[in-house]
Amino acid sequence: MVINLTEYKKIPLDYQSLEPIIDNRTLNLHYNVHYQNYTDKLNNLLKKNNYDYQNSAIYLAQNIDIVPLEDRDEILYNLGGYLNHSLYFYNLTDKKKDMPEGMQELINKNFGSLSNFRKEFINMAKEVKGSGYTFLVIDKDNNLKIINTSNQDTPYYYGFIPIMTIDVWEHAYYLKYTYNRPEYLENIFDIIDFDKVYHLYLNNTKQ
Numbered sequence: 001m002v003i004n005l006t007e008y009k010k011i012p013l014d015y016q017s018l019e020p021i022i023d024n025r026t027l028n029l030h031y032n033v034h035y036q037n038y039t040d041k042l043n044n045l046l047k048k049n050n051y052d053y054q055n056s057a058i059y060l061a062q063n064i065d066i067v068p069l070e071d072r073d074e075i076l077y078n079l080g081g082y083l084n085h086s087l088y089f090y091n092l093t094d095k096k097k098d099m100p101e102g103m104q105e106l107i108n109k110n111f112g113s114l115s116n117f118r119k120e121f122i123n124m125a126k127e128v129k130g131s132g133y134t135f136l137v138i139d140k141d142n143n144l145k146i147i148n149t150s151n152q153d154t155p156y157y158y159g160f161i162p163i164m165t166i167d168v169w170e171h172a173y174y175l176k177y178t179y180n181r182p183e184y185l186e187n188i189f190d191i192i193d194f195d196k197v198y199h200l201y202l203n204n205t206k207q
């Protein structure tokens, strides 16, 4: 648990650029404007309610009844925006990496093969209606599932723990890919850092 926070903060990026997969203008707008706005709005709503920041943002997502009902909708939306973007930017990498052996075994166990997992994940992301996300999540039995959520809903609201996501809002790809969402999905899948995905899996499951 993180204590003595004065507000929730964006995660720092460990890359400068994701060209040519994500153009620099999109990365800059997405990280510095969209993600910033969700973070600021979330903090403003929480401060208005004298929230004391003693818990992590994930704890708040799993215990949303600790904030007053009158602001809960707005907090849910911006908290989802904050958490989903934190995971999205965390998951990406500018370095070519091999998949960790443990992650490969997990994928084989849950989806048959890496190529099948890739196909299922991208096909699910093609099905997002309007704005939303596709996630790899851990369910209550520690199995991996691929799910979509709408708008800024986060899997924590549905009892899942997300460990990988692709943002399928148009702001994530439209400047470069325009209407070609499938090409964005095929390309961005190759810059997912599975070391981080596996790290999240291990941190969130009892081994």
Ligand SMILES: [Fe+2]
Pocket (backbone or CB within 6 Å): 030, 034, 085, 167, 169, 171, 172
């Ligand atoms: Fe986004």
